Amino acid sequence: MQHLVERMKQNDIRALARAITMVENDHPEKLDMLSGVFATSQKHAHYVGITGSPGAGKSSLVNRLITHVRHEGKTVAVIAVDPTSPFSGGALLGDRVRMNEHFTDDGVYIRSMATRGSLGGLARATKDAVRICDAYGFDVVIVETVGVGQSELDIMKIVDTTALVMTPNSGDVLQIFKAGIMEIADLFVINKADLDGVGKLKGLLKELVMMTSKNDQLTPIIKTITTENKGIDKLWEKINEHHDYLYRTEAGQKRRKQQQEQEVYELVREEIWREVKAFAEKTNVDIQADDDPYRRAQEIFKDWKQEGGG
Secondary structure (H helix, E strand, C coil): CHHHHHHHHHHCHHHHHHHHHHHHHHCCCHHHHHHHHHHHCCCCEEEEEECCCCCCHHHHHHHHHHHHHHHCCCEEEEEEEEEEECCCEECCCCHHHHHHHHHHCCCCCEEEEEHHHHHCCCCCCHHHHCCCCCHHHCCCCEEECCCCHHHHHHHHHCCCCCEEEECCCCCCCHHHHHCCCCCCCCCECCCCCCCCCCHHHHHHHHHHHHHHHCCCCCCCCEEHHHCEEHHHHHHHHHHHHHHHHHCCCCHHHHHHHHCCCCCCCHHHHHHHHHHHHHHHCCCCCCCCCCCHHHHHHHHHHHHHCCCCCC
């Protein structure tokens, strides 16, 4: 594992791809490798999340952002989380056709990941993949989610800055009210701003921001037209402003601390689940269709603890 980490430090792109494959496949030595990665990364990259409903133009927006960031001389990794194929188990949109102009650029790495049944539009291994890209040395890591509506809240656990992409006359505002997605959006992006209904959508968003703001940091609203490359510079400016806010204010530091605590406890839960599942398989636990799931869960957990697991 240490050899793999060293190869990544030497900008070996194959080592990067292999490391991400290891976390996707839940390799037994995954945690050892990731520990080495964490010691290497030192959190230099800016993690940016692009989320929103299907059809909002997220991939086209990411494509324009890549170009803008590259013009600044920065390197970019994109983790694009897509639906899982019911046949192959792979990512349905793995070709990322809207970003094909960047495939030959050594300063850009694009990786599609399948959700594999995970809720929230994010693969379970996404955070690990982001950190691996950070350790490799990318300046910006963009996570584009599959766009599944109310479950998109998971992205706030992974990235520094979350941009929620919306389009006029799409009914997205109703989803915001229903899902509480206001709480995760650091930026609102009204894409396809050349369509009718932009003024109405922006007015509704302003009202929402005023009603839900808990401090003086009002959520910015940016209009973009990706087909004409308009608004991308303003979007990138606001993304950088939010990054500065996270690292220079007490509120930003508090949020980063909460995010780190959440990650640690999630890793603990994952390890416990892995051990309990292995115990259940070893002891041939047999769960019937009409079993009381609550009682059976308590029994399995109790037996696992008595075996020495807890």
